[in-house]
Amino acid sequence: MELIKKTNFDFLGKRKVWYLFSGVIILAGISVFIMRGNANFGVDFIGGDLLQVRFKTPTSVAVVRGELDKLGISDITVQEIGTAGNEYVIKSPPQTSARIVERLNSIMTQSGVEVLGESQVSPAMSSALKKRALLAFFGGLFGILLYLTVRFEFHFAACATIATFHDLLFVIAIIAFSRKAIDGPIIAALLTIAGYSVNDTIVIFDRIRENVRKTRSTNYQAVFNQAINETLSRTVLTVLTVIFVDLLLFLLGGEALRNFAYTLLFGFILGAYSSIFIASALLIDWQRRTGFKIKI
């Protein structure tokens, strides 16, 4: 079977359109991100208590929220999860979950409340976690850049890294649009995207290098376009297989993996998108500006 036969698209000719598309989404994402403030982050990074409870009988968000309002704690968010109408995730300020459980127990005496899981993150820990996440995040990106610089020349490495950075910003924009909170698993997903999404770019760059060597042509745009076309089938296929798995994790993996799988899903798609439309385009524009020769 062959999904993608020999193609001859002009991916690089319309690169201004792709720049614009990505730029607009990322800018909008950054704006939404700034407006959301602390709501961007889960308790891991801002501190607080998180409770996952299950009632023996179904109830409604309004009832739970109404009861908890009586506690007089500001900033409690109640979110229903699952489909049975009896499971909730309750986010509250630090050191308040014990009172919440007590309250829920006292009002639900006949039905009963089961605490399925909880986490309590003190401000001291959340700032340590935040520092560590940032360190991991930028350390990871730097490591990838370093490796690419060693393996390719600097221009290639820089473009691949910018494309990866683009993927991450794009995904963070999507997270902001979908009103999700960035937590440990989402950071893990972002770093995975950084490591994996650069793969397609590497395959394309590898082919560009090979074709420049073979043809000795300096009509770089044509060579690049050809390389992208030649590798298009494998770019799409490799992403497709990992998306199959990720999609099932998203659909059937349960609540705990949902945001993680959601982030990865967009990350994988964007990784392929930026490999095809952004990374080589940047390289071409850079080459045109400065006129460097691609080393072979």
Next chain:
Amino acid sequence: MMKTHYMKIGFIVAIIAVCVWLIWPLQTKIRRGLDLQGGIHIVLGVEQPPESEKTKSDVTDRALEIIRNRIDALGVSEPIIQKEGTDKIIVDLPGVKDPERAVEIIGKTALLEFRLVEEDEKKLSDAVRGETIPGYELLYQKERDERGILRESSPLLVKVEPELTGAGLTEAYVGYDASGRPEVNLEFNKEGAAKFAQVTGENIGRRLAIVLDGVVKSAPVIRDRIPNGRAQISGRFSMDEARELAIVLRAGALPAKVDIIYRQSVGPTLGKEYIEKSIRASLYGIIIVVVFMIVYYLAFGLLADFAVAMNLLILLAFMALFKGVLTLPGIAGIALTCGMAVDANILIFERIREELRQGKSAKSAIEAGYHRAWTAILDSNITTIISGAILFFFGEGSIKGFGLTLTIGIVANLFTAVFVTKAIVDYVIASRPVEKLRI
């Protein structure tokens, strides 16, 4: 020529055998993380003396030993207690039914002191008015009344310098006082007993406050010299409280205040759900990939699937060998690794197709396919390994498990997708000449 092929195939079979031996039976060989088996994960921050890094680490080490003793007394199976950095302690307690109680026992400082009470009424009233009496401080006695409500008693003026601390304790156990209420019995070691005898002998008629973590538990009047080094703490305990107190006193006081800065608990119900859902989702995902590969690449797809299966096997074997912990994100990592593992084969197979299109023979197309795709495979796998390794080293809790499975999976992938599949293809081609390749 045939001999090298046989050797390679033999090597692959041997690896499979070793892996199967390592992981069998799976349930006992692979350690499950707290999120999958239920339990509590705690990070403790040890309050530090304002001194050098060295004493910092030392305080944390001593605190860790004491916490370990307390947890041993709790009887949790397979707890993990380890230092992180210089001022943090990580405690993982799998399968704990009552997290609140565990937290209570671990976090209590349990600094036990015996301090003399100043009986001078005037000094006491001066102190209550807010005057400072050198060498003394005001402490309160907190007690439960008949209805179980905590009440603060009248203040006591006690010496700042303790006569004796819990350090000289050899034994602490629950007993009952004359009216049948639980109390905690204490026994001192030789020096402790001597000191205790001296203090009680010199201060007959005065009260000796028994202070735990800065709160007066009781302040009995010294009636006589106590020579045998035995004492009791009474104070309207419930049976559970008395038992907890005995545990923490036996284990010793923490050298510094310890705060719980992070705790995460997962109930057994949720853990079971996590396992069921994630494994089902992973299985379906992997099946789709496996079927897709066969439909798309026919016999070569089957070969790639074999590589995936072997990849999975090696991954689990490494987990078993190095006692890696399988967490919920770790399971997701295994599934995703399978989705990524076929990438290398896709690169190779697509390249083979391309070479065939250019009119190459089956054998040279295969050679070129493997040869040319290799650098791209290596480069792309290494970037993913960088991400995975960073997540393993920097990730907190269950995320570590994801970094672990991802890294091992991708490393194994370099071997299975390239070496293993190539060895099999070479063997097949060598044993019967292939004219036309269907891929």
